[in-house]
Amino acid sequence: MNDLDFFIILLTSAVVVFFIGQAKARSRQESTSGIRLHSLPNYYGYLTALWTFLPALGVFLVWSLFESNIVSMLTIAKFTQLQQLSTDNLSLALNEIKILATTGIYYSNGDANINHQAAAVYSKYFNHSFNLKILVSTLLALLGFTYTYLRINPTMQARNSVERLIVYVLLICALIAILTTLGILFSVLFESVEFFSKVPITEFLFGTHWSPQIAIYEDQAGSSGSFGAVPLFWGTIFISIIAMMIAAPLGLIAAIFLSEYATSRVRATIKPILEILAGVPTVVYGFFAALTIGPLVRDFGYYLREVGVNLDIEILANLTVSTESSLAAGLVMGMMIVPFILSLSDDVISAVPDAMRDGSTALGATKSETVWKVIVPAALPGIVGGFLLAISRAIGETMIVLMAAGVAANLTANPMNSVTTITTQIVTLLTGDQEFDSVKTLAAFALGLGLFITTLILNIIALHVVRKYREQYE
Amino acid sequence: MNNNDIELNQQLGKTVGNPLVDGIPRMSCQSVDVFYNQDLQAIFNVSVDLAKNQILAMIGPSGCGKSTLLRCLNRMNDTIDGCIVTGKIYLDNEDIYTSNIDPVLLRAKVGMVFQKPNPFPKSIYDNVAYGPRLHGLMTNNSELDDIVEESLTKAGLWKETKDRLNKPGTGLSGGQQQRLCIARTIAVKPEVILMDEPTSALDPIATATIEELMYELKSSYTIAVVTHSMQQAARISDRCAYFHLGRLVEVNDTNIVFTNPEHGLTENYITGRFG
Ligand SMILES: Nc1ncnc2c1ncn2[C@@H]1O[C@H](COP(=O)(O)OP(=O)(O)OP(=O)(O)O)[C@@H](O)[C@H]1O
Numbered sequence: 001m002n003d004l005d006f007f008i009i010l011l012t013s014a015v016v017v018f019f020i021g022q023a024k025a026r027s028r029q030e031s032t033s034g035i036r037l038h039s040l041p042n043y044y045g046y047l048t049a050l051w052t053f054l055p056a057l058g059v060f061l062v063w064s065l066f067e068s069n070i071v072s073m074l075t076i077a078k079f080t081q082l083q084q085l086s087t088d089n090l091s092l093a094l095n096e097i098k099i100l101a102t103t104g105i106y107y108s109n110g111d112a113n114i115n116h117q118a119a120a121v122y123s124k125y126f127n128h129s130f131n132l133k134i135l136v137s138t139l140l141a142l143l144g145f146t147y148t149y150l151r152i153n154p155t156m157q158a159r160n161s162v163e164r165l166i167v168y169v170l171l172i173c174a175l176i177a178i179l180t181t182l183g184i185l186f187s188v189l190f191e192s193v194e195f196f197s198k199v200p201i202t203e204f205l206f207g208t209h210w211s212p213q214i215a216i217y218e219d220q221a222g223s224s225g226s227f228g229a230v231p232l233f234w235g236t237i238f239i240s241i242i243a244m245m246i247a248a249p250l251g252l253i254a255a256i257f258l259s260e261y262a263t264s265r266v267r268a269t270i271k272p273i274l275e276i277l278a279g280v281p282t283v284v285y286g287f288f289a290a291l292t293i294g295p296l297v298r299d300f301g302y303y304l305r306e307v308g309v310n311l312d313i314e315i316l317a318n319l320t321v322s323t324e325s326s327l328a329a330g331l332v333m334g335m336m337i338v339p340f341i342l343s344l345s346d347d348v349i350s351a352v353p354d355a356m357r358d359g360s361t362a363l364g365a366t367k368s369e370t371v372w373k374v375i376v377p378a379a380l381p382g383i384v385g386g387f388l389l390a391i392s393r394a395i396g397e398t399m400i401v402l403m404a405a406g407v408a409a410n411l412t413a414n415p416m417n418s419v420t421t422i423t424t425q426i427v428t429l430l431t432g433d434q435e436f437d438s439v440k441t442l443a444a445f446a447l448g449l450g451l452f453i454t455t456l457i458l459n460i461i462a463l464h465v466v467r468k469y470r471e472q473y474e
Numbered sequence: 475m476n477n478n479d480i481e482l483n484q485q486l487g488k489t490v491g492n493p494l495v496d497g498i499p500r501m502s503c504q505s506v507d508v509f510y511n512q513d514l515q516a517i518f519n520v521s522v523d524l525a526k527n528q529i530l531a532m533i534g535p536s537g538c539g540k541s542t543l544l545r546c547l548n549r550m551n552d553t554i555d556g557c558i559v560t561g562k563i564y565l566d567n568e569d570i571y572t573s574n575i576d577p578v579l580l581r582a583k584v585g586m587v588f589q590k591p592n593p594f595p596k597s598i599y600d601n602v603a604y605g606p607r608l609h610g611l612m613t614n615n616s617e618l619d620d621i622v623e624e625s626l627t628k629a630g631l632w633k634e635t636k637d638r639l640n641k642p643g644t645g646l647s648g649g650q651q652q653r654l655c656i657a658r659t660i661a662v663k664p665e666v667i668l669m670d671e672p673t674s675a676l677d678p679i680a681t682a683t684i685e686e687l688m689y690e691l692k693s694s695y696t697i698a699v700v701t702h703s704m705q706q707a708a709r710i711s712d713r714c715a716y717f718h719l720g721r722l723v724e725v726n727d728t729n730i731v732f733t734n735p736e737h738g739l740t741e742n743y744i745t746g747r748f749g
């Protein structure tokens with residue numbers, strides 16, 4: 001038996017006791033004629049099931065969470081050789097012991113003898129712990145069941161009790177969601193702090209040179225290992241600006257058409273298509289960008305250069321042109337977020353009350369005057385909120401940039417040149433063989449933190465703006 | 475046609491009272507039918523005049539088509555898909571449903587105030603200036619200032635708002651908002667003002683202010699007002715029209731309609747036995 005088996009057994013017994021509880025409630029209802037059941041029989045079933053399932057599950061989960069740590073500690077306490085190891089080596093050794101204990105595979109060059117002994121001890125303790133865990137959980141389940149079952153009688157307020165328990169269940173689910181997010185945040189924060197202890201934060205924030213290849217040997221060629229993130233932040237912003245320059249007007253105008261001018265038939269056809277477009281995986285946009293738009297932009301760049309040479313315009317003549325360009329990435333990213341902006345803007349524009357349209361029409365305004373002078377200004381906060389959400393999506397986008405803008409960290413305002421973004425660099429830093437605590441890997445966490453903070457701020461502003469807008473019409 | 479319909483048609487038959495006015499009416503409806511779609515007719519063969527500088531009150535049970543007819547008078551129904559208006563409606567002897575009439579310009583001449591105050595989410599000043607700016611009624615800013623002041627004064631809102639013209643119109647109280655909407659309508663210098671239950675969202679004090687206002691506006695404008703309040707109709711209107719199921723049952727001078735109604739349905743309605 002393993003953890004999953006036990007969980008399934010627990011779940012099955014919850015279902016079974018549901019029927020037992022329900023049956024008892026029914027029988028009581030019939031035998032004690034005169035007194036009506038306080039709640040429907042189902043509620044007695046739910047209550048029995050919840051009391052059987054929840055406490056046992058709670059203990060089971062908490063136990064499972066700490067089990068491996070506690071067993072490890074107990075194991076270490078047994079072996080003085082392990083206690084003498086440094087923290088890093090100890091965690092390595094522990095890993096090996098655990099793998100050895102669970103799979104029997106041994107591949108390390110540590111102290112094989114000690115590790116084998118330790119693994120045996122570890123396994124023994126672990127088995128004890130597991131058995132004890134199952135025993136305690138089962139007992140709790142039985143206890144919960146009997147406790148509830150014995151109390152079932154027509155006056156018991158099962159419905160109210162279930163209601164109270166449900167609140168706790170919901171609360172726990174919500175807490176798990178929040179705690180997971182916090183957990184991720186803290187692990188990123190923790191690793192970032194470690195990164196900043198190796199690379200000064202000022203270099204990261206203000207340095208203009210990004211080249212994370214750390215020398216593996218001393219004086220290895222071409223590896224400077226500098227971590228100035230400015231080109232990445234710039235690349236991210238630059239591509240997002242290009243994308244927004246495409247997507248904002250296009251999305252807004254299309255949204256106006258859709259919500260104000262299109263007939264309901266057209267609307268009913270276009271809306272679902274947009275939702276499909278919004279669901280296209282970005283990697284699809286990515287290869288469209290890399291294979292179609294990229295070469296087009298490059299050819300356009302060559303053309304511009306030729307024009308520059310012919311007309312003696314120095315800026316154009318010296319234009320750097322590459323297949324991977326921020327323009328290509330920005331254009332395609334713009335196309336990607338058009339449906340997003342369109343659908344958000346369409347929502348806020350449709351939410352402007354018809355009374356506004358009637359009021360303006362009744363004053364002798366044409367349709368387009370009404371749209372531009374009343375509807376759009378009224379919806380503006382919501383539209384801006386939508387734009388901000390779209391920007392934070394653009395900033396987080398990875399695949400398109402990776403495929404269309406490249407990975408070269410250039411600090412350039414030339415849209416024909418290749419740039420790179422935060423997300424792309426995180427990918428390149430973490431793919432391939434990596435030492436987990438190398439500066440390179442840690443840099444990914446610092447970048448992640450930067451990304452997280454930027455999008456968080458953008459989202460907070462956006463939500464605030466959108467909420468302000470809602471209040472206006474309530 | 476089933477029995478009910480026949481009975482109803484007999485009962486509703488022709489409009490009784492006095493649908494026409496002496497002299498040239500400002501607006502006139504002749505045999506107007508309105509359809510929302512093929513089988514939903516909302517107005518049946520209505521003929522009625524709006525006399526100059528008078529208030530016509532339109533009363534009747536909910537859903538009888540008062541708003542529908544009112545919205546025909548400035549072609550607001552054009553904005554509703556599938557709505558068809560037949561018959562003739564004249565403004566100063568000109569048929570407003572012919573193709574050489576631009577509904578946009580018509581609406582500047584026949585303004586409308588709605589049931590729920592609907593100021594734009596702009597400043598008080600911009601709300602009032604909206605119409606004049608659209609139609610280019612001024613040549614410079616000080617003229618616009620004058621129009622705004624004049625309109626707000628006429629709507630009885632100048633004193634309360636002259637120090638806060640740059641504050642949003644949505645921040646006013648309900649009654650003030652409604653007067654702002656009236657000022658906004660007046661600013662376009664219309665000939666006719668249509669009001670659809672302008673006080674139904676307001677408390678008695680605000681209602682009294684608006685009623686006084688309508689009474690004053692009467693001297694310069696022709697007004698049609700839909701109302702659910704008998705007292706209001708009796709207090710402010712010169713003529714009163716009673717609608718029932720899309721038909722105009724009776725129309726006459728207000729004091730006649732209220733003291734001596736000709737039609738049984740009208741009598742039932744105004745004495746509160748029905749509707
Ligand atoms: N946009 C529309 N589409 C379809 N039918 C409509 C529409 N507007 C109104 N109607 C129908 O036309 C009839 C008359 O409606 P109208 O709004 O004119 O009534 P009303 O007299 O103003 O009622 P109330 O006093 O409740 O405002 C009703 O039966 C209504 O259901």
Ligand SMILES: [Mg+2]
Pocket residue numbers: 540541542670
């Ligand atoms: Mg109405």
